[in-house]
Amino acid sequence: MRKVFQAELHQIGEGLIEISSLVNDAISKSTQAFATANLQAAQEVIAADARIDFLQNDLDERAIDVLALQGPVASDLRMIVGSLRMSASLERMGDLARHISQLTRLRFPQQVIPASLTATFAELAQLDILISEKVTELLDSRDLELVSDIMAAKAQISKLHRTVFQAMAAPEWQETAATTVDVTLASRYFERFGDHGVSVARKVSYLVTGEWQPEDFLTA
Amino acid sequence: MRKVFQAELHQIGEGLIEISSLVNDAISKSTQAFATANLQAAQEVIAADARIDFLQNDLDERAIDVLALQGPVASDLRMIVGSLRMSASLERMGDLARHISQLTRLRFPQQVIPASLTATFAELAQLDILISEKVTELLDSRDLELVSDIMAAKAQISKLHRTVFQAMAAPEWQETAATTVDVTLASRYFERFGDHGVSVARKVSYLVTGEWQPEDFLTA
Numbered sequence: 001m002r003k004v005f006q007a008e009l010h011q012i013g014e015g016l017i018e019i020s021s022l023v024n025d026a027i028s029k030s031t032q033a034f035a036t037a038n039l040q041a042a043q044e045v046i047a048a049d050a051r052i053d054f055l056q057n058d059l060d061e062r063a064i065d066v067l068a069l070q071g072p073v074a075s076d077l078r079m080i081v082g083s084l085r086m087s088a089s090l091e092r093m094g095d096l097a098r099h100i101s102q103l104t105r106l107r108f109p110q111q112v113i114p115a116s117l118t119a120t121f122a123e124l125a126q127l128d129i130l131i132s133e134k135v136t137e138l139l140d141s142r143d144l145e146l147v148s149d150i151m152a153a154k155a156q157i158s159k160l161h162r163t164v165f166q167a168m169a170a171p172e173w174q175e176t177a178a179t180t181v182d183v184t185l186a187s188r189y190f191e192r193f194g195d196h197g198v199s200v201a202r203k204v205s206y207l208v209t210g211e212w213q214p215e216d217f218l219t220a
Numbered sequence: 221m222r223k224v225f226q227a228e229l230h231q232i233g234e235g236l237i238e239i240s241s242l243v244n245d246a247i248s249k250s251t252q253a254f255a256t257a258n259l260q261a262a263q264e265v266i267a268a269d270a271r272i273d274f275l276q277n278d279l280d281e282r283a284i285d286v287l288a289l290q291g292p293v294a295s296d297l298r299m300i301v302g303s304l305r306m307s308a309s310l311e312r313m314g315d316l317a318r319h320i321s322q323l324t325r326l327r328f329p330q331q332v333i334p335a336s337l338t339a340t341f342a343e344l345a346q347l348d349i350l351i352s353e354k355v356t357e358l359l360d361s362r363d364l365e366l367v368s369d370i371m372a373a374k375a376q377i378s379k380l381h382r383t384v385f386q387a388m389a390a391p392e393w394q395e396t397a398a399t400t401v402d403v404t405l406a407s408r409y410f411e412r413f414g415d416h417g418v419s420v421a422r423k424v425s426y427l428v429t430g431e432w433q434p435e436d437f438l439t440a
Contacts, residue, residue: 064301071291081284084304168397177388177400184404 005070012066012083015059017139019090020200022052024132026097027193031125034100034186035118039108042101052094056087063087075207082203086139089196089203093132096193103186112182114175117164124160124190127153131197138204150201157194161187225290232286232303235279237359239310240420242272244352246317247413251345254320254406255338259328262321272314276307283307295427302423306359309416309423313352316413323406332402334395337384344380344410347373351417358424370421377414381407 026045033041063080066072072080103112113121131153138146164187167173168180175183205211246265253261283300286292292300323332333341351373358366384407387393388400395403425431 064297067287067301068293068297073288077284077288081287081304084301085308088305088308165401168401173397175397177393177395177397180397180400181385181388181404184401185408188405188408 005066005072005076008062008066008070009076009079012059012063012080013139015055015062016083016086016090017136019052019055019059019087019094020132020136020139022048022055023090023093023097024129024136026052026094027100027125027128027132030097030101030104031128034104034112035122035125037104037108037111039105042104042108045101046098046105049094049098052091056091059087060084075210079207082207086200086203089199090135093193093196096189096196099189100186103182103189107182112186114179114183117167117183120160120163120167121186121190124157124187127157127160128190128193128197131157131194135197135200138201142204142208144205144208147201147205150197154194154198157191161191225286225292225296228282228286228290229296229299232279232283232300233359235275235282236303236306236310237356239272239275239279239307239314240352240356240359242268242275243310243313243317244349244356246272246314247320247345247348247352250317250320250324251348254324254332255342255345257324257328257331259325262324262328265321266318266325269314269318272311276311279307280304295430299427302427306420306423309419310355313413313416316409316416319409320406323402323409327402332406334399334403337387337403340380340383340387341406341410344377344407347377347380348410348413348417351414355417355420358421362424362428364425364428367421367425370417374414374418377411381411 026048029041030045032038033045063083066080067077070076106112111118131150134146134150134153137143138150164183168175168183173180246268249261250265252258253265283303286300287297290296326332331338351370354366354370354373357363358370384403388395388403393400
């Protein structure tokens, strides 16, 4: 019984890593498509999101089965409940990668963002990709050094997100309202993706240490 | 034992109703403050959100204790896991009410949105308030008629959300970029609030009927 249980816990952990790795594929391809106005790649990201949703559902069902059949307690219980939360965050990251591709599709063959913000969005993209890579690695290794990397990347995203809003508020900003709308949404999607990555990282950190990080650590 | 367990389940249900009712207060006051540029009311919404976060945490901890101590199975287990998900959606609705008040605070003493969109946002506000009222009622009564009301309200929100975006894309739109940014964010917050309300409604419906609503029901 104990052995089966450990195998099931292990499988749930593997499931999270698989979803996280698909999210990493999604954000990598989606931001690449966004930067190059690549309709084909954007469509692929949009289509691939159903797989992430399916895997999340599947993982959640397995987690509930383990709860029902094994009645875990203490840290095992927290790990399973934590998995339900982490799978929800990962699924949402997949949605956000899809939303970015939907913007790419909507504006094709034009670029979504104006040339003046290309460099800023390239940096945001790199940071989101880095976060999803580190999250995948963290779920696998539970090496908490990665948590600070993720937090640092998120702090940098917040800074860039503010830069984007400042650019739009400046008198030099002469873009159409449609572009302003797109930039606002895109910046928010890139930012929210990072937020959810941080949520997953905090959850892993809590499961490993038993200590909840204070909220202000988030905004450090 | 069984009696204690039923009392604990009941308490979790009551906890959800309490949070949902605070969310309803938050969105009512927040949209009122938004419509009238009332800084004082906006500040109160922002300050009150911590209470929702606290209650969510508290409810989640109690749900985990019940899982650990009672090892529930079948529908009781699903109810508790569902509560964890619903509390997360409700907490997020509280965040969105807070975000709307943060926009109000940011632009005070100006209005966040231009006069041309006042009526549309008033309607969005009414629909969000209606959704949170019906969600609170649904959590209490489990009357599934309310689910269709919530879905219908959400469909109407999506329509209005598109109207707002069309207004910003029209040649008549002469607002500043800062206003365009604010309107984009506000419309998104109002829309996401409704989405989370629908999530809660679908979860209740699933717990009552055991049948998962297909995704396309959402976008009907």
